[in-house]
Amino acid sequence: MNKEQTDLYGSLKKIFGFNQFKGLQEDVVNSVLENKNTFVIMPTGGGKSLCYQLPALMKEGTAIVVSPLIALMKNQVDAIRGISEQHGIAHVLNSSLNKSEVTQVKSDIEEGITKLLYVAPESLIKEEYVDFLRKQKISFVAIDEAHCISEWGHDFRPEYRNLRNIIKQIDNVPIIGLTATATEKVQEDILKTLGMTDANVFKASFNRANLFYEVRPKTKDVEKDIIRFIKQRIGKSGIIYCLSRKKVEEIAQVLQVNGINAVPYHAGLDAKTRVKHQDMFLMEDCDVVVATIAFGMGIDKPDVRYVIHHDIPKSLESYYQETGRAGRDGGEGYCLTFYSYKDIEKLEKFMANKPVAEQEVGHALLQEVVGYAETSMNRRKYLLHYFGEEFDEVNGEGADMDDNMRNPKKKHEAKDEVVTLLSVIKDTNEMYKPKEIVNTIIGKENALLNSHKTNEQPYFGIGKAKDNHYWMALIRQVLVVDLIKKEIEQYGVLKITPEGEEFLKNPTSFMMTENHVYETSDDGTIITNEKSAGGGVDDKLVTMLKDLRKTVGKRLGVPPFAVFQDPSLDDMALKYPITLDELAKVHGVGEGKAKKYGKDFVALIAKYVEENDVMRPDDLIVKSTGVNSGLKLYIIQNTDRKLPLEDIARSKGLEMPELIKEMEAIVFSGTKLNIDYAVDDLLDEDQQEEIHEYFMEAETDKIQDALDEFDGDYDDEELRLMRIKFTSEIAN
Known part of the structure; x- marks a missing residue:
């Protein structure tokens, strides 16, 4: 064993104060010390930087x-300087330095x-x-967050593509690439x-056994759900991720108004505010950071107790890294994610202007996210697969650390369906x-x-x-047990594996887990086939309220839904x-x-509460920031x-559908x-009368039912506006 090897444990103890390496660290360090090119795939928190x-x-x-990331470099440089007498042992070289600082670095x-020079x-x-740098003695080049090199990575940066040529210009030294998220393709x-x-x-296990994964349907009450969740964990640190800066600001404000110590963090804030908010979080001067994905790369806070995704991320890599x-x-x-398929559609719209190849990648990555959110199997197994x-x-x-394992879904025998699926993949020459x-x-x-000519085949x-959701769910479950695989080169094409061929020859039992059904009603509420995670609705009381609504509607000569909606x-x-103020x-x-x-x-509710000894929740009144009331007033006035x-x-x-949604909220809550x-401008008198009569007679005011009834005579916008007029006149 050479001297460097003998020194290894001594250096580990002397420099970092550790007696032991973690996981694969020792093998990786040896590989670098031996001047070998080294590639490390290690999950967030696995000790990559060492x-x-x-x-x-x-x-x-x-x-x-x-x-x-500049913030990441700064953190690491500070940490290295903290373990050495020499201030110059580690430096950053980037656009934030002035001339004299650059001279000092050189x-x-x-x-x-x-010993360590961090550069963007x-x-x-x-x-x-x-x-x-060409004139200096360079020991090796480390490329952190190496997935940025790959257009299949979730954080692709074109300037990373050229790194190989630049390194060659400087010196032909070994390279160590490190990433926390890498699929085979990446x-x-x-x-x-x-x-x-x-x-x-070197590839470490990606299993973070202490993390609990939960996906909840995203309803209009998502802010209430988040506040309730945080208030059960007062004093604990958490991060909430949103996709847009606007949403970050909104959520941070709502939390502050409701007595939660939260700060926003996104690229639109000036650098000073960003650093201040980051430090507040690290120093525990605030409990929650509401952030876009700009936050958290390299934030080394060990005791973050929960990560909430208000919006679903664009890829499972991002999700894994953020929950990590x-x-x-x-x-x-605790990793809590709110999911609505509408968010996926929004993300798909964003991709519409990108080059076709990039769209292909984006769609493929998004479908993996949908699969994860909608699956009813073990989420950890799905993620690790x-x-x-x-x-x-x-x-x-x-x-057992996820919602699906704690509340298992029903399973049923699907051997014949798996045979059907595999046969169709085979009969279509594995090209779809x-x-x-x-x-x-x-x-x-x-x-x-x-x-x-697939449509002319006997198996078409x-x-x-069974519907498309059923077959999509089956494909996901069959993929995870390796009866089929997705071809990497032709991203997403399904091929049968040798295990799949074996299954076709000798089919065995296949217990399929029944999927969550996430459907959305007209007003954006997710209808799910499970109880809402925030405590269930009292079905018995709902039935009584519906009967009362019918009676009140009859008495006043209006349809029940005009009194109150479902x-x-x-x-x-x-x-x-139990009071009008609460109502x-x-x-x-x-x-x-x-x-x-x-x-x-x-x-009726007061009587029901008394007779059934109901414990009334007292924390459900969420204060609003007043932002929406300003918009409401603006719409009414104009x-x-x-x-x-x-x-x-x-x-x-606003887009037109968004304005209509705001107007619906106004009239549904009783304002004319x-x-x-x-x-x-849109409809003549006869048309208006026809729609008005329909709503008077209808069981429900669901727009989809009206669209079906009129079979293309009126479009979504016309019916929604007519429903607003109807509700305003009849119900308010």
């Missing part, structure tokens, strides 16, 4: 660390003081730096682009992606299938007794309001409706002025809105 810091401090010369490198890829491209791409296919590859910020100390880590790791859902570490396979099985024609429509009754059966805060009610119809309802609806929408930065002028 893999290059220790050898850099032990070897002669300066190690260059390429990292995408001088420390020349004198052999600097943008800085490394600069000719003056390349010329300077790994291949990184190794090829860096020209290090000969690298020693919880429980890094091995203690409790995505990263190419097998997991034993019975005896594996953390096997899941969507086309499903279309073939249920007999839904499209141009692609017709061009291959063989499984149409979601309002559900909310009453969750909150048990006014129920979803979709408001003061006007409470006064007009509420007396009988609160009387419809009174008969301003065209398009102009109202444009001036508030006069939009006759807008409806008159």
Whole structure:
């Protein structure tokens, strides 16, 4: 054993104060010390940075660390300086430095003081730096967050693509690539682009056994759910991720108004505020950071107790990395995600302007996210399978740590359906992606299938007794047990594995887990086939309230839904309001409706509460930030002025469907809105009368039912506006 090897444990103890390496660290450090190209795939919190810091401090010369984030570099430089007498032992070289600071950095490198030089890829491209570094003794180059190299990675950065050429210009030194998220496709791409296919590859397990995974349907009460969740964990640290800056600001405000110590964090804030908010979180001056994905890369806070996704991320890599910020100390880590398919559709719209190849990648990654959110199998198994790791859902570490395992869904025998699925994949020559396979099985024609004459085959429509959701769910479950696989090169095409061939020859039992059904009603509420996770609606009370609604409707000569809509009754059966003030805060009610119809309802609920000893929740009144009340007032004033609806929408930065949704919320909660002028522009008197009569007679005011009834005579917008006019006149 050479001297460097003997020194290894001594250096570990002396520099970092550890007696023991963690996981694969020792093997990786040895590989770097032996000047081998090295590729490390290690989950967040696995101790990646030590893999290059220790050898850099032990070897002669300066190690260059390429990292995408200034905050991350700063944290690491501070940490290294903290364990050494030499201030210049670690430096950052990026756009934040002034001239004299750059001179100091260069001088420390020349004198052999600097062991670790952190650079952003943008800085490394600069000719003056390349010329300077070429003359220095460089020990190796570490590329952190290496998935940024791959266009299949969730955080692709074009400037990373050129790193290999720049490193060659500086010196032909070994490279160590590190990433916390890499599927097989990303790994291949990184190794090829860096020209290090000969690298020693080290891959740690991605299982974080202490994390609990839960996915809840995202309803209009999502803010209430989040507040309730946090208030049960007062004093614990958490991160809430949102996709847009606007949503970050909104949620942070709502939390603050409701007595939760929260700060926002996104790229739109100035650098000073970002640093201040980050430090507040690290120093425990605030409990919650509400952030876009800009937050958290390299944030080394070990005791984050929960990570909430208000919006679903664009890929399972992002999801894994963001949830991985919880429980890094091995203690409790709760990962709660709110899911609505509408969010997926929004993300797909964002991709519409991108190049076709990029759209393909984006859609494929999104479908994996949908699969994870909607699956009813062990979430940990699903997630680890995505990263190419097998997991034993019975005896594996953390096997019961997710909502699906705590509340198992029903299973049924699906041996015959698996045979059907595998046969169709085989009969169509293994050339289709899941969507086309499903279309073939249920007999839904499209141009692609017709061009291959698939629609003329005897198996076309063989499984149409079940719907597309069923077959999609089956494909996901069959993928995870490796009877089929997705082809990496033709991203997403399904191929049968040898195990799948065996299954076709000798079919055995296949117990399929029944999937969650996440459907959305007209007003955006998710209807799910499970109880809401925040405590169930009282079904017995709902039935009584519906009977009362019918009676009140009859007495006043209006349809029942004009009194209160279904979601309002559900909310009453969750909150048990027993005064008109409490009723006014129920979803979709408001003061006007409470006064007009509420007396009988609160009387019934008060009696029910007393007779059944119901414990009424007292924490369900969420204070609003007043943002929406300003918008509400604006809409009321400007419809009174008969301003065209398009102009109202444009001036508030809303799309037409969003404005209509806001107007629905106003009239459903009992405020009159006069939009006759807008409806008159769209529909003549006879048409209005026809729709008015329909709503008077209808069992429900669901727009889908009205669309079916009129069979294309009226579109969604016309019916929604007419429903607003109807509700305003009849119900308010």
